[in-house]
Amino acid sequence: MRITSLDEYGLRCLLAIAVKGPGAQLSIPEIAEMEGLSESYVGKLLSLLKKGKLINAVRGRAGGFSLARSTDKITLLEAVTTLGGPLLDADHCSRYTGLLEKCVHFECCSVRYILGGLAESVAEFLSQTTLKDIIEADDLNNEDWQEGISRTNKLLPEKNRVKQTGFRV
């Protein structure tokens, strides 16, 4: 399981616009400067977000991007879905068929069952947070994010835990 670049950078661009305030507009060069990304890449990311109807674009010299809806009407689930596509795709089972035409577990599949549940769980989590929630969070708990490992890590058996740093899933 992986978080993709599109998720990471796309969320950052979306939040950059959201943080600016209601109705605010930001241009590609501005966002690229703020986020330390190339203008080409920001343009690509924003075109995805636009296609997903999360932002509106104004062309021309005074152009830029603004949120299509207020921050409390945009959930992380929409953002992540728009950017990286589905976690578990509709054609998941026809993608992972191995050497055969059809997956050997097509009729009854415990992996599919589990991954389906996981996808729902993740969707549930992401749908409960809006851009507004993120922006308004008083304490982003960034001091101990490196220690966040401990919380997640404790779920693993001792010898499998990551010693150095970071979250592990």
Added chain:
Amino acid sequence: MRITSLDEYGLRCLLAIAVKGPGAQLSIPEIAEMEGLSESYVGKLLSLLKKGKLINAVRGRAGGFSLARSTDKITLLEAVTTLGGPLLDADHCSRYTGLLEKCVHFECCSVRYILGGLAESVAEFLSQTTLKDIIEADDLNNEDWQEGISRTNKLLPEKNRVKQTGFRV
């Protein structure tokens, strides 16, 4: 966010051994045949699982792989972690720095905060299911997995929902 091939195929190989019963042994050619995968690929997947101490290997003519522990002692979190690595890596923030040496949000980052929470949530979910749980599940609910979309999909605003099929996150 994506589920990787390693997750999908690796879990299938692990379950193939687990399903066989306590102490049972399976060879690479056997698993490859059962799962419809190449022997090379199965070998690679099993070597990962072995490195993660989830299975034991016996070399030689009567060789094969067996579970390192009983099915109720192996969680999905361990399996997925072993196979695909961490969802949110320790060096996440140093990987996504854009054009700069250091991410502009390094000091205080709302995306990191949210993704950290998501990683914990996923870890929580995966750690609660063992191989035993999967094997023993009476009804794997496979009849309506295509309809599973509805449950997840309902969390998205109407116009953004996937019409065709599948889970969407």
Added chain:
DNA sequence: ATAAAACTTTACAATAAAGTATTGTTTTCC
């Protein structure tokens, strides 16, 4: 009008992931 500034689209290059092939080592059976 014309140039500048900004979005749009698509093609391309670089990188990473996925999967295969090869070669080698260990064990068993004859």
Added chain:
DNA sequence: GGAAAACAATACTTTATTGTAAAGTTTTAT
């Protein structure tokens, strides 16, 4: 002892993802 069968390690090919570049369109200021 030698062949067969299996695991082990690694290099290699293919494919997908990332990120960049370039050419085009729209709007505004002068």
